[in-house]
Amino acid sequence: DAGVTQSPTHLIKTRGQQVTLRCSPKSGHDTVSWYQQALGQGPQFIFQYYEEEERQRGNFPDRFSGHQFPNYSSELNVNALLLGDSALYLCASSLNLVGEQYFGPGTSLTVT
Amino acid sequence: AQRVTQPEKLLSVFKGAPVELKCNYSYSGSPELFWYVQYSRQRLQLLLRHISRESIKGFTADLNKGETSFHLKKPFAQEEDSAMYYCALRGFSGGYNKLIFGAGTRLAVHP
Numbered sequence: 037d038a039g040v041t042q043s044p045t046h047l048i049k050t051r052g053q054q055v056t057l058r059c060s061p062k063s064g065h066d067t068v069s070w071y072q073q074a075l076g077q078g079p080q081f082i083f084q085y086y087e088e089e090e091r092q093r094g095n096f097p098d099r100f101s102g103h104q105f106p107n108y109s110s111e112l113n114v115n116a117l118l119l120g121d122s123a124l125y126l127c128a129s130s131l132n133l134v135g136e137q138y139f140g141p142g143t144s145l146t147v148t
Numbered sequence: 149a150q151r152v153t154q155p156e157k158l159l160s161v162f163k164g165a166p167v168e169l170k171c172n173y174s175y176s177g178s179p180e181l182f183w184y185v186q187y188s189r190q191r192l193q194l195l196l197r198h199i200s201r202e203s204i205k206g207f208t209a210d211l212n213k214g215e216t217s218f219h220l221k222k223p224f225a226q227e228e229d230s231a232m233y234y235c236a237l238r239g240f241s242g243g244y245n246k247l248i249f250g251a252g253t254r255l256a257v258h259p
Contacts (some may be wrong), residue, residue, distance in 0.1 A: 054247075078152075078234050078249030079192070092246050126192065127189075128247075139192040139246065 061129030171235030
């Protein structure tokens with residue numbers, strides 16, 4: 037089991053563009069959470085998906101949206117990118133809403 | 149407000165010295181506290197949680213509700229303990245499995 041996988045590894049976008057990040061959960065997991073980690077900071081919760089629905093959301097604007105597919109994989113979409121969106125985006129999966137979260141390696145997004 | 153504070157960005161010790169990584173939290177209910185670790189070029193991984201009351205790699209952490217602290221301790225640091233350590237809180241009011249992280253402390257263990 038490769039654990040949680042994320043793609044792409046790195047991404048460079050221009051301000052105003054849109055980006056999609058992808059996450060495949062650990063085998064057997066059904067819940068995916070997304071976090072944003074700015075340089076020098078701890079991860080900050082964006083939202084969580086379970087049964088293809090957004091179950092919780094952190095303090096992020098509507099420009100941040102997501103989706104969960106029937107195979108439990110997930111996408112994070114960010115519209116109208118700002119320079120401040122530059123960060124490492126982490127995906128974590130768990131078995132149901134209260135299971136231990138396992139993190140992926142992250143996607144590094146740079147907005148220029 | 150829910151908050152986790154790690155006051156030290158960097159903790160530098162020599163091999164064999166005791167280590168204490170500080171973590172204070174703010175939460176109105178009964179949270180669940182965790183320590184996560186990230187070794188160089190590896191992903192974030194769970195080190196220990198307070199409900200387990202176990203020692204992992206020689207590290208222990210006790211939840212002190214009176215002082216709202218969850219400090220991570222190890223009596224004798226090893227070079228392989230050098231990593232980034234994050235304290236995290238999970239609360240159950242209004243949702244599940246939402247982790248709130250501190251800013252992290254980098255532990256550097258010198259030979």
